[in-house]
Amino acid sequence: MSLWSTIAKNRLEKSIHKGRLEVVFPNGKTAIFGQNCDDPVRIAVKSEAWLRRIVLDPELQLGEAYMEQGLVLETGDLYDLLDLLWTNILSKGSAHAALPSFLRKTFRAVAQFNPQARSARNVAHHYDIGNDLYRLFLDDDMQYSCAYFPKPQTSLDDAQRFKKDHIARKLCLKPGDHVLDIGCGWGGLAMHLAEREDVRVHGVTLSCEQHCLAQERAETAGLSDRVDFEIQDYRNLTGEYDKIVSVGMFEHVGVPHYREYFDQIAARLGENGTALIHTIGRSPGPGATNPWIARHIFPGGYIPALSEIVPVIEKAGLVVLDIEILRLHYAETLKAWRQRFLNRADDAEKLYDARFVRMWDFYLVTSELSFRHGFHNVFQLQLGKRQDAVPLTRDYLYPSELARPAIRQVSPANDERVRANAKR
Structure with a gap:
């Protein structure tokens, strides 16, 4: 398993406790996170490049990957996936994207300057x-x-x-x-x-x-x-x-x-x-x-x-x-x-x-x-x-x-x- 797959796997193991997420990594191997349930969400990440981008800046790159089909839903609905991630990760705040988040807050006045x-x-x-x-x-x-x-x-x-x-x-x-x-x-x-x-x-x-x-x-x-x-x-x-x-x-x-x-x-x-x-x-x-x-x-x-x-x-x-x-x-x-x-x-x-x-x-x-x-x-x-x-x-x-x-x-x-x- 690659470096980025290992990092993603470790983070998801620590974070996903409610619901069940199945991830097919770029090498074709599947990892399962969370609890057993009748309606798991299953996604496939199509390349190491997309996996790296998601790991480094999930707030931006998760949506990019879904748009460009670098991340594909195999079972479940988009709502199910994002609700699962929000419940387990986003609602608690993610320390893994601390630097991008810090920079956005620091320079928000520039982003919101609207002449x-x-x-x-x-x-x-x-x-x-x-x-x-x-x-x-x-x-x-x-x-x-x-x-x-x-x-x-x-x-x-x-x-x-x-x-x-x-x-x-x-x-x-x-x-x-x-x-x-x-x-x-x-x-x-x-x-x-x-x-x-x-x-x-x-x-x-x-x-x-x-x-x-x-x-x-x-x-x-x-x-x-x-x-x-x-x-x-x-x-x-x-x-x-x-x-x-x-x-x-x-x-x-x-x-x-x-x-x-x-x-x-x-x-x-x-x-x-x-x-x-x-x-x-x-x-x-x-x-x-x-x-x-x-x-x-x-x-x-x-x-x-x-x-x-x-x-x-x-x-x-x-x-x-x-x-x-x-x-x-x-x-x-x-x-x-x-x-x-x-x-x-x-x-x-x-x-x-x-x-x-x-x-x-x-x-x-x-x-x-x-x-x-x-x-x-x-x-x-x-x-x-x-x-x-x-x-x-x-x-x-x-x-x-x-x-x-x-x-x-x-x-x-x-x-x-x-x-x-x-x-x-």
């Missing part, structure tokens, strides 16, 4: 790869953020509607309010607020694909007089808004720009206004972005710890009115996304290729497990300038999560005219 030109490139890397991809697995309204599940059996479409309703209540909207939506995506939340709450919404995004489809949807729904969308960096905005909402965008800001972000929120928010920031957050405290995610999925992205956010909010002169932690809601959202994506994997392969399908599957699985195992949650931060900007208790947030009827949605998945226009 305007770089932010636009980072957004294009993920969001401008084609709206047809997102139609494969998102709900009909194309909400690409954590849904809200009042009951376990809630469908994805209903859970996303409940999320939008929950946010609307937290904004304490009044008819005629002017709302700023920072990172408006494909426009679903802005249109929902305008139609249900009778407000005007200005949405900004850096994604050309999202902007085009959002405009088409607003026109089709007859909401162009109350909703408008702009390709714009939040740092360039001027004027004052009654309410500000930002869902799933703060993860792209980067720690070096947090003060800039919240200073802009404070400058744009009216004296009696309310802001709602919805972001993924990390529970263990400050860290660094997973290198595989940073390379292939979200360059420049970073999931913040609450301890990194609150001091900057205070310095910006904003009042924290409420903080809600949504636990496991995103795990359920990602589970639904993956099921839908795998059901349409053949379509995804036609749009891109088999390597892309493996990459996207790895992204969805690792993301779900990060919530399942408690590393990540969702923070909803309700902010204002006055202590009395919202009611004194949370009663107004929970009238009856299932009672409100659905409103007509302009579905980019089903509306043929929108789809045809979006391709132009």
Whole structure:
């Protein structure tokens, strides 16, 4: 057995105690780790080069190997493999990758430095790869953020509607309010607020694909007089808004720009206004972005710890009115996304290729497990300038999560005219 096979075997023998992992090493020999069970996970590592890369930097190279088929699943599902590794190794932290991890944390400010030109490139890397991809697995309204599940059996479409309703209540909207939506995506939340709450919404995004489809949807729904969308960096905005909402965008800001972000929120928010920031957050405290995610999925992205956010909010002169932690809601959202994506994997392969399908599957699985195992949650931060900007208790947030009827949605998945226009 080679040096790298010996190192890998020794590490796995010490680490794998729950479940059963069978590894076929490059020389064709199989080693078994963990307990006897009826459904072991069996993988094959195809070369010494791939084995060396995985041993030296598993956080990056495990995903690389799966994408490039340097590591192949012979039995079990990708979820089974990563859940087994997370349960036995990742949840405890691995000392074997200490140097790469240390270097990433040391230089994270460089990785998260997002001036305007770089932010636009980072957004294009993920969001401008084609709206047809997102139609494969998102709900009909194309909400690409954590849904809200009042009951376990809630469908994805209903859970996303409940999320939008929950946010609307937290904004304490009044008819005629002017709302700023920072990172408006494909426009679903802005249109929902305008139609249900009778407000005007200005949405900004850096994604050309999202902007085009959002405009088409607003026109089709007859909401162009109350909703408008702009390709714009939040740092360039001027004027004052009654309410500000930002869902799933703060993860792209980067720690070096947090003060800039919240200073802009404070400058744009009216004296009696309310802001709602919805972001993924990390529970263990400050860290660094997973290198595989940073390379292939979200360059420049970073999931913040609450301890990194609150001091900057205070310095910006904003009042924290409420903080809600949504636990496991995103795990359920990602589970639904993956099921839908795998059901349409053949379509995804036609749009891109088999390597892309493996990459996207790895992204969805690792993301779900990060919530399942408690590393990540969702923070909803309700902010204002006055202590009395919202009611004194949370009663107004929970009238009856299932009672409100659905409103007509302009579905980019089903509306043929929108789809045809979006391709132009």
